[in-house]
Amino acid sequence: MYFKMHFRKYIFFHIFFVFFLFFCAVFFLVFIFIPFASAESVPETFIPNEIGRIPVMEYHDVAVKENPFVRSYDNFRRDLEFFYNNDYTLITVQDFIDQNFDVPAGKKPLIFTFDDSRQSQFNVKDDGTIDQESVIGIMDSFFQSHPDFGRSAIFYMLQYPFGQSQYFTQKLQYLLKTGREMGNHTLDHDSLGKMTPEQIQQNLAGLQGKIQGLADMSFPMNSLAYPYGAVPKGDNFIFVKKGESGGIQYSITTGFLVGADPTYPPYGVKFDAFLIPRIQADDTEFQRWFARVPGSTNRVEEQFRPFISDGNKETISVLENDLPKLDQKRLRSGLTIVKSVSLESVSSRSIIAGWEKNAVMSRIDAFLKGGDSDSDNTISKEPANSNAPANSEEPAVDTTKSGGSDAENLSQSNSGTSDGQKLDAGNELDGSDNVLIFGWTQTVLDASWEVKKMFSFFQPLEDAFSQFFIEHSRR
Ligand SMILES: [Zn+2]
Numbered sequence: 001m002y003f004k005m006h007f008r009k010y011i012f013f014h015i016f017f018v019f020f021l022f023f024c025a026v027f028f029l030v031f032i033f034i035p036f037a038s039a040e041s042v043p044e045t046f047i048p049n050e051i052g053r054i055p056v057m058e059y060h061d062v063a064v065k066e067n068p069f070v071r072s073y074d075n076f077r078r079d080l081e082f083f084y085n086n087d088y089t090l091i092t093v094q095d096f097i098d099q100n101f102d103v104p105a106g107k108k109p110l111i112f113t114f115d116d117s118r119q120s121q122f123n124v125k126d127d128g129t130i131d132q133e134s135v136i137g138i139m140d141s142f143f144q145s146h147p148d149f150g151r152s153a154i155f156y157m158l159q160y161p162f163g164q165s166q167y168f169t170q171k172l173q174y175l176l177k178t179g180r181e182m183g184n185h186t187l188d189h190d191s192l193g194k195m196t197p198e199q200i201q202q203n204l205a206g207l208q209g210k211i212q213g214l215a216d217m218s219f220p221m222n223s224l225a226y227p228y229g230a231v232p233k234g235d236n237f238i239f240v241k242k243g244e245s246g247g248i249q250y251s252i253t254t255g256f257l258v259g260a261d262p263t264y265p266p267y268g269v270k271f272d273a274f275l276i277p278r279i280q281a282d283d284t285e286f287q288r289w290f291a292r293v294p295g296s297t298n299r300v301e302e303q304f305r306p307f308i309s310d311g312n313k314e315t316i317s318v319l320e321n322d323l324p325k326l327d328q329k330r331l332r333s334g335l336t337i338v339k340s341v342s343l344e345s346v347s348s349r350s351i352i353a354g355w356e357k358n359a360v361m362s363r364i365d366a367f368l369k370g371g372d373s374d375s376d377n378t379i380s381k382e383p384a385n386s387n388a389p390a391n392s393e394e395p396a397v398d399t400t401k402s403g404g405s406d407a408e409n410l411s412q413s414n415s416g417t418s419d420g421q422k423l424d425a426g427n428e429l430d431g432s433d434n435v436l437i438f439g440w441t442q443t444v445l446d447a448s449w450e451v452k453k454m455f456s457f458f459q460p461l462e463d464a465f466s467q468f469f470i471e472h473s474r475r
Contacts, residue, residue: 046106048310048317051325053262054096055088055289055306056111058278062120062135071281073133079281080142080149081297083110086290090150092181093223097254097273099266099332104148105311112153113256113278115185115225119163121155122171130174140178151178156185156225156256159210172215182215183223184208184252193230197239200232204252205245222253229258231275240274262289262304267316267330310338 057079059071066072071079088110095101096111103109114121114135123131130137135153143151155161155175162171175182186192186203187210195203208221224240232240242251255274262279264271279285283294290300310317317338318326326337 046308047319048105049305049308049319049322050310050316051265051268051318051322052108052305052307053264054109054111055262056113056256056276056278057281058256058258059112059114059121059135059281060116061118066283068282069280073138075283075295076135076281077138077142078295078297079286080139080146082286082290082292084142084146084149085297086299089148090152092152092179093154093183093254094181094220097266099335100313102313103309103311105309107309107311108306109309113156113183113225114153115156116189117155117157117161117185122162122175124164124167124171136175152180154181154183154223156183156223157207157211158185158189159187159207161211161214168214169216172211173217176215176217176219181223182211182219182221183225183256184221184250185225186227189227191228191230192226192232192240193228195232195236197236197243198245200236200239201243201245204240204243205248205250208250209246209248222251223256224252224254225256226258231255231257237274260285262306264325265307267327267332267335269325269327271327271330 059076061070062073062076063070064072066075087107089103089107090112091101091103091109093111093113096109101109119134121135123134123137125131130140132138132141139151139153143149161168164171172182184204184207187207188203190203192200192203204224211221212218231237240252240255243249253273254276256276256278258280259277260279261277263276266273279289283292286292287294289303291303292298292300314334315336315338316326316331323337328337331337
């Protein structure tokens with residue numbers, strides 16, 4: 001009897017204790033270990049994937065409040081932080097199409113596009129300074145503290161760019177000086193799909209003449225974003241590529257759609273330079289393509305296989321099994337293909353990476369299996385093919401507000417610091433510091449991943465924690 005009672009107590013205590021330990025362990029894994037691990041530098045061997053896909057983000061208006069086709073200033077700031085934390089580097093459309101972009105090893109290229117030349121994209125305050133609550137103000141101030149992110153962006157213009165006619169010339173000159181590109185979006189945002197050849201030419205030549213005239217500088221303007229994603233039908237299509245009107249000739253080399261995929265690089269078999277897909281910059285699409293929790297700037301796992309640079313502009317590194325995706329006839333001359341990427345054949349280095357099992361292990365698995373795991377595991381659907389207006393693209397009014405204080409003066413030349421893409425000097429590769437994560441760490445990874453899955457309803461909380469750690473682990 002005495003023994004029995006004692007035994008029972010003992011058992012209860014034991015059970016309680018085991019539970020207690022279990023919950024401690026869970027708490028540690030879910031709230032401490034995983035967020036901390038993803039914030040701190042965990043060495044990972046990255047596998048270059050230069051036939052991977054590249055997000056081309058599509059922004060329109062920016063305002064205080066988030067709305068369809070309107071990104072809030074705060075969310076735009078977080079977007080920059082988000083991409084930066086996920087190893088992205090901005091490149092230009094020109095370098096992209098020329099297969100000539102210089103992205104450090106382990107980093108991923110990214111393109112920013114802004115449609116409709118709204119005032120909120122580039123606003124100048126009464127005192128002549130750049131509004132910090134506008135795309136240019138936000139990007140330039142981010143660039144000051146994160147020069148390696150770059151500040152490339154293309155602006156698809158309509159005929160009265162960015163409001164404020166008194167500043168047209170200065171704004172355009174500033175954009176060119178800071179390495180931004182200007183693209184064609186027609187005179188008045190009419191659908192090219194419904195136009196006659198004459199109208200198409202009037203629109204494209206007309207807009208180009210107008211913008212180049214306003215900027216009072218000569219510069220290339222050979223990229224087009226189709227209003228509403230509508231591509232001219234049949235024979236009319238040739239007038240997208242080349243034409244003339246009112247003595248102005250134009251030649252277009254890239255055409256961007258309204259939706260809805262990350263693009264392949266220009267030497268991909270699926271690539272069409274005149275039907276380049278973009279991703280709308282809103283929470284839904286961020287969630288869909290990046291599994292990004294709205295507002296979060298954490299590391300994520302892309303829902304597609306991203307382009308990961310090998311750090312060498314003159315080589316294309318792909319896994320052997322990915323070779324069929326590469327159209328060798330389209331390769332820029334001088335490029336060498338490094339296939340069957342291996343730790344020996346490609347110089348690599350440790351980079352900071354998350355501990356999520358899939359992110360680390362699947363890449364390593366893919367490498368070990370010679371790249372079998374191509375699922376491209378996306379919801380891949382055809383780019384909004386687009387003789388018909390795909391998406392009613394236009395929000396109504398310009399709600400640019402002014403605010404923010406110490407802005408950069410517009411007139412002050414900002415040269416010197418134009419493009420941040422070549423900064424990463426400490427990137428010399430020696431191939432000696434490859435770190436594979438195996439053995440017990442893998443077991444821990446597996447376990448933590450499983451536990452995390454079980455408790456996925458804690459995700460928002462975890463995100464907040466992890467955000468906290470990221471912020472506090474920076475100097
Ligand atoms: Zn538009």
